[in-house]
Amino acid sequence: MSSNPGTVRFSQRRRLAIVLALNLALIGGLVTVGIAARSVGVLAAAGDTLADSVALALGLIAVTLRDRNPDHLRANRPIAIVALINSAILIAVTVIVTVEAIARLREGSPAVLGFPMAVVSLITLAVMIAGAIVLGLSSRREDIHMKSVLLDTLADAAAAAGVLVAGTIIWLTGGLYWLDPVIALILAAVIGYAGAQLAIQAVAAIRGADIDFDHD
Numbered sequence: 001m002s003s004n005p006g007t008v009r010f011s012q013r014r015r016l017a018i019v020l021a022l023n024l025a026l027i028g029g030l031v032t033v034g035i036a037a038r039s040v041g042v043l044a045a046a047g048d049t050l051a052d053s054v055a056l057a058l059g060l061i062a063v064t065l066r067d068r069n070p071d072h073l074r075a076n077r078p079i080a081i082v083a084l085i086n087s088a089i090l091i092a093v094t095v096i097v098t099v100e101a102i103a104r105l106r107e108g109s110p111a112v113l114g115f116p117m118a119v120v121s122l123i124t125l126a127v128m129i130a131g132a133i134v135l136g137l138s139s140r141r142e143d144i145h146m147k148s149v150l151l152d153t154l155a156d157a158a159a160a161a162g163v164l165v166a167g168t169i170i171w172l173t174g175g176l177y178w179l180d181p182v183i184a185l186i187l188a189a190v191i192g193y194a195g196a197q198l199a200i201q202a203v204a205a206i207r208g209a210d211i212d213f214d215h216d
Contacts (some may be wrong), residue, residue, distance in 0.1 A: 012063055019131045020056040023049050033120040037113035041183040044097040046192055047093055051093050052152050053084035079204035083148055083198055090195030097188040101181040109178040112169030121164035128157035144206045146197050155194055159187045
């Protein structure tokens with residue numbers, strides 16, 4: 001027997017609000033550690049988390065608008081618009097991080113502090129795993145926005161794991177500072193790919209493509 005659509009939608013708003021709160025709690029710590037440790041990898045994670053938070057806030061508004069008249073022909077249009085905005089923010093973050101990482105590699109990677117990088121990345125990894133658990137793997141079959149939020153959260157968890165490894169290596173070796181911008185470039189590639197895929201889906205939906213938002 002299928003779940004009550006009203007219950008699912010209320011659950012969506014509640015889950016999005018929880019994940020938004022988790023992301024907002026992280027941003028300050030990531031920015032502070034990124035600046036203090038001089039880590040472009042951590043700052044990239046902060047930028048990605050900020051972009052995700054904006055998308056989550058807009059998503060909450062879009063879901064609320066949709067639920068006011070869920071049977072309307074264009075009820076899902078706000079969801080697609082938010083997905084497009086999210087993709088634009090992700091692509092912008094990709095460009096900024098890529099430019100900074102390449103500049104650091106060209107100039108000779110400056111010294112970064114590996115220990116705070118590792119600690120904040122471990123915390124980020126734990127928060128992202130918690131967020132994925134709150135969303136539930138089934139959210140990928142609910143609609144394009146819930147799917148994008150889940151994918152973003154899982155990608156952020158993988159990114160945090162990468163920064164954790166780089167930070168740990170830098171801390172233990174007292175060198176290999178080039179790992180920081182290299183990890184940032186890998187992060188930028190992952191963020192950019194996710195943004196491009198999301199943009200393609202969102203534009204198709206806005207233009208009226210036959211996309212089923214309720215099932216995978």
